[in-house]
Amino acid sequence: MGLSVWGFHRWKKTPAGRQAWDRFKLRAPGGIGKVVLKVTMARFSRTLATLVAAGVDIMKALEISGQTAGNWVVESALVDVRGQGAPGRADRTASDREPGLPPLVSQMVRVGEETGELEKMLDKIADFYEDEVDTVDRVAHIDHRAAHDDRHRRDHRDHRDLDVPADVQDAAARAVDAP
Numbered sequence: 210m211g212l213s214v215w216g217f218h219r220w221k222k223t224p225a226g227r228q229a230w231d232r233f234k235l236r237a238p239g240g241i242g243k244v245v246l247k248v249t250m251a252r253f254s255r256t257l258a259t260l261v262a263a264g265v266d267i268m269k270a271l272e273i274s275g276q277t278a279g280n281w282v283v284e285s286a287l288v289d290v291r292g293q294g295a296p297g298r299a300d301r302t303a304s305d306r307e308p309g310l311p312p313l314v315s316q317m318v319r320v321g322e323e324t325g326e327l328e329k330m331l332d333k334i335a336d337f338y339e340d341e342v343d344t345v346d347r348v349a350h351i352d353h354r355a356a357h358d359d360r361h362r363r364d365h366r367d368h369r370d371l372d373v374p375a376d377v378q379d380a381a382a383r384a385v386d387a388p
Contacts, residue, residue: 231281244345245280250314251338253278253287258331267327286310313337 220226234245256277260270268291275287287310314334321330 228281228285235280235282240345244342246311247338247341247345249278249280249283250311251335251342253283254314254331254335254338258328258335261331262328283310 221230235242235249237245253274257270257274260273261267265273271287271291275284278284278287290310317330317334318327321327324330
């Protein structure tokens with residue numbers, strides 16, 4: 210088992226392993242892939258907004274943001290964008306080829322460039338994705354808490370207090386359950 214884990218981690222560090230693993234994470238079932246994409250887009254958008262606000266050249270900012278996004282698919286899509294030289298126009302092309310750049314991001318970047326409010330649009334994108342991730346986190350926490358409460362009730366339902374006669378406990382339980 211330990212050798213398998215070691216081998217897997219070593220494989221993920223190779224270029225081919227990283228590419229395959231990052232693609233898998235974006236396509237993971239059960240909504241996991243969607244959450245991974247949202248986290249990645251929030252990180253990318255927030256970093257890019259900060260760099261643009263600091264006056265960093267857009268092509269350099271895209272390079273840095275791609276590297277900090279934490280996913281090879283997004284980084285690769287941004288390399289394509291930088292290669293085409295026009296972030297708003299190129300995003301649409303890159304997002305058609307790779308799932309790394311959702312259409313929402315491309316459209317909002319394009320609008321931000323056209324209106325001269327790129328930083329604000331990037332902040333809105335980051336806020337949107339961060340809110341989405343927070344919502345998923347809250348729902349998961351609520352689901353976990355509800356499952357815990359159900360288990361607790363089920364585990365304690367049949368445990369009777371030995372000091373109180375059973376007929377008194379039954380009458381109390383019926384009184385609590387009555388409308």
